[in-house]
Amino acid sequence: MLYVNEGIIDRKLLEKIQQRKICIAVFGSGYVGLPTAALFADVGFHVIAVDIKSKVVEALKRGVSLINEPGLKELVSRNVKARRLKAILYSAETLNQADTAIISVQTPIDENRKPNLSFLTKALENVGKILKKRMLVIISSTVPPGTMQKKVKPKLESLSGLDADTEFYLAYVPERIAPGKALKEFIESPRLVGGIGPNSTKIAAELFGTVCKEVIETDAATAEVAKLAENTYRDVNIAFANQLALISEPLGVDVIRVIELANTHPRVNIHFPGPGVGGPCLPKDPYFLLHKFSQTDHNLIKMARLINDYMHEHILKLIVQALKNSGRDVKGSKVAVLGTAYKGDVSDSRLSPAEPIICELKRLGAEVTVYDPNCSEDFGAKRANSLDEAIKNADCVTIITDHTVFKNLNLQEIKASMNGKPIIIDGRRIVHPHEAQNIGFTYYGIGFGQRVTRK
Numbered sequence: 040m041l042y043v044n045e046g047i048i049d050r051k052l053l054e055k056i057q058q059r060k061i062c063i064a065v066f067g068s069g070y071v072g073l074p075t076a077a078l079f080a081d082v083g084f085h086v087i088a089v090d091i092k093s094k095v096v097e098a099l100k101r102g103v104s105l106i107n108e109p110g111l112k113e114l115v116s117r118n119v120k121a122r123r124l125k126a127i128l129y130s131a132e133t134l135n136q137a138d139t140a141i142i143s144v145q146t147p148i149d150e151n152r153k154p155n156l157s158f159l160t161k162a163l164e165n166v167g168k169i170l171k172k173r174m175l176v177i178i179s180s181t182v183p184p185g186t187m188q189k190k191v192k193p194k195l196e197s198l199s200g201l202d203a204d205t206e207f208y209l210a211y212v213p214e215r216i217a218p219g220k221a222l223k224e225f226i227e228s229p230r231l232v233g234g235i236g237p238n239s240t241k242i243a244a245e246l247f248g249t250v251c252k253e254v255i256e257t258d259a260a261t262a263e264v265a266k267l268a269e270n271t272y273r274d275v276n277i278a279f280a281n282q283l284a285l286i287s288e289p290l291g292v293d294v295i296r297v298i299e300l301a302n303t304h305p306r307v308n309i310h311f312p313g314p315g316v317g318g319p320c321l322p323k324d325p326y327f328l329l330h331k332f333s334q335t336d337h338n339l340i341k342m343a344r345l346i347n348d349y350m351h352e353h354i355l356k357l358i359v360q361a362l363k364n365s366g367r368d369v370k371g372s373k374v375a376v377l378g379t380a381y382k383g384d385v386s387d388s389r390l391s392p393a394e395p396i397i398c399e400l401k402r403l404g405a406e407v408t409v410y411d412p413n414c415s416e417d418f419g420a421k422r423a424n425s426l427d428e429a430i431k432n433a434d435c436v437t438i439i440t441d442h443t444v445f446k447n448l449n450l451q452e453i454k455a456s457m458n459g460k461p462i463i464i465d466g467r468r469i470v471h472p473h474e475a476q477n478i479g480f481t482y483y484g485i486g487f488g489q490r491v492t493r494k
């Protein structure tokens with residue numbers, strides 16, 4: 040296989056990749072960086088995980104992953120033991136041996152919902168100091184459209200004095216892994232590889248082909264937009280489900296049945312309503328996609344964000360309404376909140392819809408107790424160590440996270456432990472409404488119309 044700039048040099052790097060004889064430095068040992076580092080080490084590369092947090096680096100040096108992800112702890116300890124994976128705080132001397140740098144640092148939005156690329160800039164400066172000829176640089180952090188061409192390439196070229204795609208290689212390889220399935224999806228989900236030029240695409244594709252089952256070659260600009268389109272599509276689809284839920288309630292129909300029936304149509308795949316969209320990606324990436332796009336009123340993406348950001352307020356309204364209907368005020372009521380993680384079966388609470396709900400309940404004077412067996416976050420509320428402890432003498436149980444353990448709640452036992460006239464607010468529709476009503480709960484569920492006929 041020959042490339043533009045054919046000749047030994049490029050072939051040499053290719054051969055080194057095929058023989059696993061390159062040293063890969065991965066900048067950022069978070070939810071994306073650490074699986075990346077560990078998986079490349081596990082296929083035989085010498086990998087250096089670089090992080091700014093000494094706590095993370097010290098733990099990794101002992102072969103310990105501080106990230107709770109299925110299979111990651113074993114993968115990290117195995118590869119640290121095998122001396123294929125090591126961890127350091129940034130040091131140019133140590134990293135001079137690196138042939139490839141993969142940047143997977145966070146790219147959040149700021150309070151004005153504008154991209155904050157400061158972590159990326161810092162990482163680029165560090166890579167720029169060690170950049171040498173024939174080196175491959177990969178950006179895996181999610182970036183706004185145009186960032187590779189207008190920011191990353193010029194930055195690295197000016198720091199190194201080298202030309203991208205001829206003297207060093209540069210590609211955008213966005214991650215597609217969801218917390219809870221990171222390792223599996225890293226290997227099995229098709230991986231987009233967008234080079235800043237054809238050489239970069241080929242060499243980056245060769246590298247990711249050593250771990251990912253399928254690699255799709257494209258260019259950096261297209262890969263940037265495709266990544267944002269994926270997450271924005273999901274956010275818009277969820278917003279549609281949430282709007283359907285808000286429409287269904289006053290109509291007295293059950294949105295879950297509506298979606299089940301609509302999804303029997305071969306061309307329909309409506310997602311699931313809920314208490315809001317959390318996590319480090321979906322609440323942010325649509326704003327990246329809209330960044331620099333002249334915003335008019337006809338903005339579906341923005342409207343979808345507003346609908347999803349509204350859902351926690353709807354949950355709060357249901358709680359206040361249900362307490363009021365049972366003759367109680369939210370002030371002084373005991374509310375048990377089940378789940379602080381942003382979604383089921385993960386330990387991650389970033390941008391979780393539980394936060395605004397818990398904070399507002401506390402502000403309204405409710406006595407809030409949270410219980411989450413997977414996530415240590417409590418957003419300042421009292422934390423229960425068991426479900427029983429959380430619901431004891433509670434007036435209202437509010438379900439915010441769809442953890443599997445919450446899907447088989449023993450409603451009889453819960454009712455017996457709660458105060459009289461028990462209320463369930465089901466933000467994830469994981470309790471069967473009629474079963475709860477038959478047992479004597481006042482049941483409010485997202486998208487569940489109160490007049491839905493009993494089965």
Ligand code: SAJ
Nearest residue numbers: 214215216217269270273310311313316317318320381382
């Ligand atoms: N959610 C709903 N209804 C649904 C699906 C999800 O309310 O039908 C909520 C979840 O509860 C959660 C939020 O949306 O609060 C996001 O959860 P998620 O599972 O949709 O996504 P993430 O953030 O865990 O991971 C996403 C994934 N993107 C897509 O599925 C298109 C993942 O593949 C990406 O790699 C990740 O974003 C990322 O890092 O970009």
